[in-house]
Amino acid sequence: MGRLMLASALEEIVVRHAAREGPLLPILHDVQREQGYIGEADVRRIAQALNLSRAEVSGVVSFYHDFRRAPEPLPVLKLCRAEACQARGGEALARRAEERSSGRVKVEPVYCLGLCSVGPSAMVGDTVHARLDPDALDALIETIA
Amino acid sequence: MRLFISDDAAAVACGADRVAARAEALGLKVIRTSSWGLHWLEPLVEIESADGRTGYGPVDPSDLEALLRGELEHKRVGAIAEHPFMVRQDRLTFARAGRTRSLSLDDYAATGGWAGLERARAIGPAAILEDVTASGLRGRGGAGFPCGIKWTTVRQATGARKYIVCNADEGDSGTFADRMLMEGDPFCLIEGMAIAGLAVGAGRGYVYIRSEYPHAIAKMEAAARLAAPLIAPFEIEVRVGAGAYVCGEETSLLNSLEGRRGEVRAKPPLPAVEGLFGCPTAVNNVLTLAAVPWILAHGGEAYAGFGRGCSRGTMPIQLAGNVKHAGLFEAAFGLTLGELVYDIGGGTASGRPVKAVQVGGPLGAYFPPTLFDIPFDYEAFAARDGLIGHAGIVVFDDTADMAQQARFAFKFCAAESCGKCTPCRLGAVRGRETIERVIAGEDRAANLALVEELCETMKFGSLCALGGFTPYPVMSAITHFPQDFER
Incomplete structure (x- = not known):
């Protein structure tokens, strides 16, 4: 993650999606998957390729919570902060996660992982974790830190 | 001996993959199925015998050897289909839950799959619309709009082309049925979309799935590839959201599909008349579309009987x-x-x-x-x-603090507002500040009156349900739990 993408790699992503209807989100997803974020230079090149203004592309990138405009150096733990996890002690767990992870893991809120029957829940990459208690949370943080 | 273990994300998050891996290491044949939906028992393991499948749960990998020795009686649940939680249900949309492998076309066909589409092809658009209207099916995403009326509007609208858009941006906390359906019975949703395409005259459908659902995305993409020849000439493509709650609102979702900011559009025009890329579009929730195969297979009257x-x-x-x-x-x-x-x-x-x-x-x-x-x-x-x-x-x-829940409702609305309309964009921020003053004990009565007035404005002045419905959690907390605002 966080490595710079070659212009040819971005070109390849754009070509892969260009024929689709509304190709911008699929392109942005692929760019982020490839290099971990969507930088200013990427915005400029995507805008040019799709015949959009930089403001349009930039506006889309900034609108969606998923898209990062700068690399994230730390591993990311997405912790559900929505009501169903709140009802199962999620807020106390979130405070603990902040304390335990300081500087080693980036704890980000996510509003619902659809695991509301087995909360509190979290996601690291595409891996999901449920029924978190303080011990399980600590272990998870130590695993990814 | 065969074991049945779910590969639904809720089961996996509780450790089902570890249980399955351990079982395979012990030389057992493991079949990964959808989840029955008895999540407190996940990871649920069912053992096959001459009498059928017997469930045990929740099972830890370290339980397996005891299970094989017949020493896990304290976790024995019995036959899941006969569990009290199951026998009180009417499983129509989720008839296959727990019973089939989600990506098996054989399992799907063997359990009544494609019967609805087959009948739909035989009876044609007018009769499909009649059946769906007679079923009384309403939008399961929350709005509750009659599906038959929506589809008839799209059918009658004129446009260069028409679309079916499945709203799988299930962002509401406490909900996971869309996720379970897409992960557990993806062909059912695909069949429903193909029937919808026939009914309204659309050749293409999109499933817009939120990015927080990687398992559902993978299953739907695989299922769409497998089912492509069976639903042709109708085509389905999966699209992935990018973490915006408001994209569950249908017009915002359409903007997102078009590659724009997920801002809400003013209605009219209705998406049924002017939707995706300006074309007539039926936007339906996963559960609405997934109810349709049953309706077509058994008739609208049968569905309306419930x-x-x-x-x-x-x-x-x-x-x-x-x-x-x-x-x-x-x-x-x-x-x-x-x-x-x-x-x-x-x-x-x-x-x-x-x-x-x-x-x-x-x-x-x-x-x-x-x-x-x-x-x-x-x-x-x-x-x-x-x-x-x-x-x-x-x-x-009883440990919940409803004043904090009211504050959270405003906070959530502020974080997720698309910014298009003022009552939502500003109201959520001012609402949170005002509730915080109430919680801090500053001029309580006056500030609560202000919150109430603000809620009225948001309710009637917002463009969509995000700003328009945020007053529901706030005002219900204030009305039903006044003591929590007086501490």
């Missing part, structure tokens, strides 16, 4: 939060909230008294146990200043 009043058919209700028996409960409309929370849900998981339930996601009202006589249907909830929404029920015990 339910009460203007709420016909079944609703996949999701029991979540602090509840003992959390999971998926599909039933005809009409059970009371109390039956759902106590009789079926078994009360709180913590064992403490129930303080409140929030029904319908972050924009739904909080109800105290004194209102648990409300029957589960669209109109009954509206009459009590609430909504059933996507039918998620989140249970809270």
